Amino acid sequence: METVSARAPAASDPAPLEPTRESRRLLVAEPCLGLGEMTALAEVIDGGWITMGERVRAFERAFAEMHGTEDAVAVSSCTAGLHLIMHALGLGPGDEVLVPSLTFVATANCVRYVGATPVFVDIASTELPLMSVADAAAKCTPRTRAVILVHFAGYLIDPEPWRAFAAERGLVLVEDAAHAAGLPGVGTLGAAAAFSFYGNKNMTTAEGGMVVARDPALREAVRQARGHGLTTGTFQRLNSRTPTYDVTMLGFNYRMDELRAAMGLVQLSHLSEWNETRRALTRRYRSLLRAECPEVSLPFEDARPSVHHIMPVLLPANADRQAVIDALAERGVQTTIHYPPVHRLSFYRAQDSAPDLPTTEAFADRELTLPLHPRMNQHDVRRVVTALREALAP
Numbered sequence: 001m002e003t004v005s006a007r008a009p010a011a012s013d014p015a016p017l018e019p020t021r022e023s024r025r026l027l028v029a030e031p032c033l034g035l036g037e038m039t040a041l042a043e044v045i046d047g048g049w050i051t052m053g054e055r056v057r058a059f060e061r062a063f064a065e066m067h068g069t070e071d072a073v074a075v076s077s078c079t080a081g082l083h084l085i086m087h088a089l090g091l092g093p094g095d096e097v098l099v100p101s102l103t104f105v106a107t108a109n110c111v112r113y114v115g116a117t118p119v120f121v122d123i124a125s126t127e128l129p130l131m132s133v134a135d136a137a138a139k140c141t142p143r144t145r146a147v148i149l150v151h152f153a154g155y156l157i158d159p160e161p162w163r164a165f166a167a168e169r170g171l172v173l174v175e176d177a178a179h180a181a182g183l184p185g186v187g188t189l190g191a192a193a194a195f196s197f198y199g200n201k202n203m204t205t206a207e208g209g210m211v212v213a214r215d216p217a218l219r220e221a222v223r224q225a226r227g228h229g230l231t232t233g234t235f236q237r238l239n240s241r242t243p244t245y246d247v248t249m250l251g252f253n254y255r256m257d258e259l260r261a262a263m264g265l266v267q268l269s270h271l272s273e274w275n276e277t278r279r280a281l282t283r284r285y286r287s288l289l290r291a292e293c294p295e296v297s298l299p300f301e302d303a304r305p306s307v308h309h310i311m312p313v314l315l316p317a318n319a320d321r322q323a324v325i326d327a328l329a330e331r332g333v334q335t336t337i338h339y340p341p342v343h344r345l346s347f348y349r350a351q352d353s354a355p356d357l358p359t360t361e362a363f364a365d366r367e368l369t370l371p372l373h374p375r376m377n378q379h380d381v382r383r384v385v386t387a388l389r390e391a392l393a394p
């Protein structure tokens with residue numbers, strides 16, 4: 001991710017300050033920021049109230065409305081949101097939470113923050129790299145209390161099998177929806193969900209996140225724990241006759257500020273259009289890759305709801321991935337890997353006796369993530385596919 005200069009044009013502008021399309025370096029992800037965000041930020045600075053005020057509340061309501069939930073709680077990051085959910089559910093030492101290993105480390109870390117134990121679950125297949133219900137069943141123990149579902153790459157995990165799985169065993173379903181802002185159905189699978197507005201996500205506030213929870217009591221527990229466990233916020237006290245508060249729980253400081261909320265409101269207004277652009281670019285990738293790189297496999301070939309957060313492909317088993325990454329970089333195309341599996345990271349290797357996750361490992365060993373963001377066009381996709389074809393040529 002590169003910093004966008006203060007004079008960056010809006011995403012819809014022809015971008016006169018940039019190098020030509022042919023020479024521009026294509027990044028895996030780029031934020032779309034423009035005049036709308038600059039104006040919104042300037043208004044906050046002019047207004048003088050810079051944290052947890054009307055804009056944070058407006059952003060929460062607009063986000064909830066877009067996702068068909070009653071309300072939402074803005075937080076400082078998705079990781080903070082996941083931690084607050086684990087905390088509000090009362091999970092702790094002795095409890096086990098099923099999580100995928102094919103995810104960002106934060107999905108498992110939030111379980112550790114409350115002293116509970118993440119138990120890694122394999123993916124269904126390399127064609128469908130979402131958590132496997134069958135492997136989750138095999139990894140359940142009497143200590144299992146919850147499951148964290150990840151909509152990997154922005155593709156909706158099947159709600160019905162997971163609802164049945166959780167209901168049969170009395171487990172709580174939580175969504176790590178970091179890849180899935182704007183995805184129809186997201187945030188309604190289980191008890192709660194956390195979204196990310198980090199700089200490489202489908203919408204961004206630089207850093208930031210949002211929690212949705214169906215049960216108002218759970219949502220209010222998250223809201224209170226977000227701000228030190230105080231019974232009222234600073235903004236409420238401004239307009240109240242009793243400028244005092246009580247603390248009824250051990251809380252955290254995971255608040256969002258007005259600057260981020262102001263950016264978030266502008267970003268949210270573009271989200272559907274940006275997700276449509278991602279869909280069109282993904283479609284173009286799929287048809288070009290099928291025709292020109294038939295040895296490359298494409299996960300998620302079967303239709304399923306998606307916001308196309310990233311473009312993962314699987315290189316042929318015999319390809320030298322580092323050589324492909326280097327060849328693409330030489331042609332101005334950045335690529336990354338989603339993900340180094342969490343159970344293989346040194347910290348987690350030291351915690352856990354090598355869990356059995358053969359499909360996750362097979363996927364992660366061959367995966368390559370191609371550039372995909374709304375500032376790209378169809379010619380950029382063509383450039384990436386040509387570069388990949390050349391990189392794979394013997």
Ligand SMILES: *Cc1c(COP(=O)(O)O)cnc(C)c1O
Nearest residue numbers: 077078079104106178196197198
């Ligand atoms: C980005 C990401 C997170 C963390 O989001 P932050 O807002 O940076 O805390 C968590 N889970 C997944 C799957 C992510 O991609």
